[in-house]
Amino acid sequence: MPRKHRKRKPAEEVTSATSTSSGPRVKFLFARVALILLACHSTYVFWTTSSVSQLRALLEASKEVLQQIIQEEEPAWVRALELQSDDQNQTSRYLGISRGILSNKPMSFFREIQDKIDQEDLAERCHRYGFSVKKQNSDNNSTSLRRIFYGSLIAAESWETLDIVATEAYGLFAGVVFVESNRTQHFIPRPFHWNAENTERLRRLYGTPQLQVRQFINEDSGLMDLYREHEQREEIVKGWKELGMGPEDIGYLGDVDEAFTRDFLRAVQSCNVEEFDYKTHHCDQRKAKMQGFTRVFETSPDCLVKDRSWFHPDMVIGACVENIGDEKKNIIAPRDPINGRPGPHRSPGFGSCYGPVNVENITDNRFPLYNAGDIRMGCGGRFFPIKNPPPKYTTYSAFHMHNFFVDLHALRFKYLTYGHPIDNAMTAPLEDLHSDLRLMVRCVKNLTDAPTENHFADKQSNHRVQGGVDGALPPFPIYFMDKDYRNRKHEAARLQVEEDEQRRRDRLGMDPVQRRYEDVTLEYKEARRHMWSKEKEAERIKSLLSS
Numbered sequence: 001m002p003r004k005h006r007k008r009k010p011a012e013e014v015t016s017a018t019s020t021s022s023g024p025r026v027k028f029l030f031a032r033v034a035l036i037l038l039a040c041h042s043t044y045v046f047w048t049t050s051s052v053s054q055l056r057a058l059l060e061a062s063k064e065v066l067q068q069i070i071q072e073e074e075p076a077w078v079r080a081l082e083l084q085s086d087d088q089n090q091t092s093r094y095l096g097i098s099r100g101i102l103s104n105k106p107m108s109f110f111r112e113i114q115d116k117i118d119q120e121d122l123a124e125r126c127h128r129y130g131f132s133v134k135k136q137n138s139d140n141n142s143t144s145l146r147r148i149f150y151g152s153l154i155a156a157e158s159w160e161t162l163d164i165v166a167t168e169a170y171g172l173f174a175g176v177v178f179v180e181s182n183r184t185q186h187f188i189p190r191p192f193h194w195n196a197e198n199t200e201r202l203r204r205l206y207g208t209p210q211l212q213v214r215q216f217i218n219e220d221s222g223l224m225d226l227y228r229e230h231e232q233r234e235e236i237v238k239g240w241k242e243l244g245m246g247p248e249d250i251g252y253l254g255d256v257d258e259a260f261t262r263d264f265l266r267a268v269q270s271c272n273v274e275e276f277d278y279k280t281h282h283c284d285q286r287k288a289k290m291q292g293f294t295r296v297f298e299t300s301p302d303c304l305v306k307d308r309s310w311f312h313p314d315m316v317i318g319a320c321v322e323n324i325g326d327e328k329k330n331i332i333a334p335r336d337p338i339n340g341r342p343g344p345h346r347s348p349g350f351g352s353c354y355g356p357v358n359v360e361n362i363t364d365n366r367f368p369l370y371n372a373g374d375i376r377m378g379c380g381g382r383f384f385p386i387k388n389p390p391p392k393y394t395t396y397s398a399f400h401m402h403n404f405f406v407d408l409h410a411l412r413f414k415y416l417t418y419g420h421p422i423d424n425a426m427t428a429p430l431e432d433l434h435s436d437l438r439l440m441v442r443c444v445k446n447l448t449d450a451p452t453e454n455h456f457a458d459k460q461s462n463h464r465v466q467g468g469v470d471g472a473l474p475p476f477p478i479y480f481m482d483k484d485y486r487n488r489k490h491e492a493a494r495l496q497v498e499e500d501e502q503r504r505r506d507r508l509g510m511d512p513v514q515r516r517y518e519d520v521t522l523e524y525k526e527a528r529r530h531m532w533s534k535e536k537e538a539e540r541i542k543s544l545l546s547s
Contacts, residue, residue, distance in 0.1 A: 103485040104485070110167050127388055129384060149251055150177070153233065156190075156193060164259075168261065168399070173210075176210065177211075178202070179215075180193070186417050212243065216235050236253065237251075238323070247317070254312055261397055268290075274287070275315070276317045282365040283330050284365075291382060292311070293396055293398065295309065300468075303439065304465040312398075332369060349362070357380070384397050411437075412430075442460075445498075468490070469483075
């Protein structure tokens with residue numbers, strides 16, 4: 001079948017794409033030709049001289065040629081070519097990173113939404129979250145905006161996930177720090193992906209030159225699980241300090257698939273926020289940290305989890321962060337040792353991050369400063385929903401794009417090797433791996449949700465919002481305002497689930513009879529769920545009639 005023509009993703013400004021002179025295009029084509037010729041010549045040298053060093057030198061020369069030819073600012077049409085979405089092959093890569101499903105909208109489409117949010121009335125914005133308005137100047141603007149420094153661990157996330165999160169916060173961060181590890185939580189080696197080219201592209205995505213990707217290398221096999229993850233996060237704070245974070249700045253820590261809404265970020269920049277007033281809490285963990293009231297999207301924008309909230313990302317003022325705050329005013333918490341090294345948990349009496357807060361060893365309001373692990377863990381803090389939502393609006397202040405993987409094999413690998421590993425993660429039905437995946441599979445295949453009661457063998461922990469984004473109330477990620485993207489992402493997820501199911505059966509060596517038996521079993525389960533759904537619907541209608 002001939003491949004369907006796909007529209008290239010427009011550039012950051014459509015006008016620049018149409019008005020760009022032919023010079024850069026010619027240079028780009030010449031660069032490709034030059035690289036091909038150099039590659040051919042390099043291959044000839046390799047087979048005729050077998051000189052690895054000479055081959056390496058030629059390949060390096062080819063990279064230099066490319067940089068010299070297109071060293072000017074990146075033309076819009078080049079960016080469009082880079083970000084071209086391929087719905088049939090989500091694992092297609094750009095600079096070694098999976099693309100995923102990308103929006104085909106011009107960046108001006110998203111800039112217009114961002115600008116509309118940014119220009120909303122400040123008093124109304126502060127009121128939404130229960131904040132007061134900071135002191136104004138003669139122009140009725142805040143005297144200064146708080147600076148926000150963002151940090152996250154990063155691995156093999158797709159450009160799609162990064163594009164979603166970066167679009168929400170474009171141009172708002174004073175500094176961004178990512179940390180990439182050479183090993184998983186379970187000490188399994190993994191390659192580094194985020195080289196100089198990828199880092200530069202991240203700077204463009206987030207709209208700031210102040211962005212680092214730091215490598216974490218630790219060959220201590222005893223450093224495992226969440227302890228390894230906490231050690232990685234300490235690199236984030238080091239990066240913040242290098243980028244100039246100070247006591248009055250905000251430390252914003254999350255996973256790469258979590259994001260505060262742009263509206264909330266603008267509020268904490270401009271409003272009076274008690275958690276960012278050091279004098280009111282002195283880093284008392286019961287008052288110093290902010291947590292998102294977070295809406296969860298499971299794999300697809302249209303698989304919204306109903307009546308559920310996540311509790312990350314997190315924010316803390318710089319004055320309460322280790323190596324940023326003043327150790328003369330606060331202390332560094334002693335840590336309970338694990339295998340001869342300081343563990344992630346504060347020692348008793350210094351403000352436990354788990355269970356009842358115990359501060360009996362703290363005097364003179366000298367509460368411990370937060371390390372990055374404290375910020376991420378349940379170390380105090382409180383949810384920050386929208387307290388005074390507009391009409392037909394929910395109270396979510398953040399988003400979690402959970403399991404927005406472009407490769408379900410990678411997703412299975414995650415459940416095999418990360419966090420709490422599942423031994424049969426590569427062979428079990430996808431929906432049996434986790435309740436989140438059960439909801440996702442039934443959502444993308446348009447199957448019936450099961451009851452949440454324990455007596456139902458096929459139960460679900462949560463239900464989805466029927467109708468997806470169109471059937472729900474805002475807020476939504478800015479990126480999800482592109483309905484074409486939502487439709488393509490949902491369809492791609494459905495095809496992935498079907499393909500994953502066939503691969504799983506192939507791995508198990510199932511014959512046609514075994515496959516048919518499994519199909520009939522799944523059809524029977526769906527019929528039971530559908531019958532239960534109709535019974536509940538009949539009960540609701542009967543209740544309405546009787547009232």
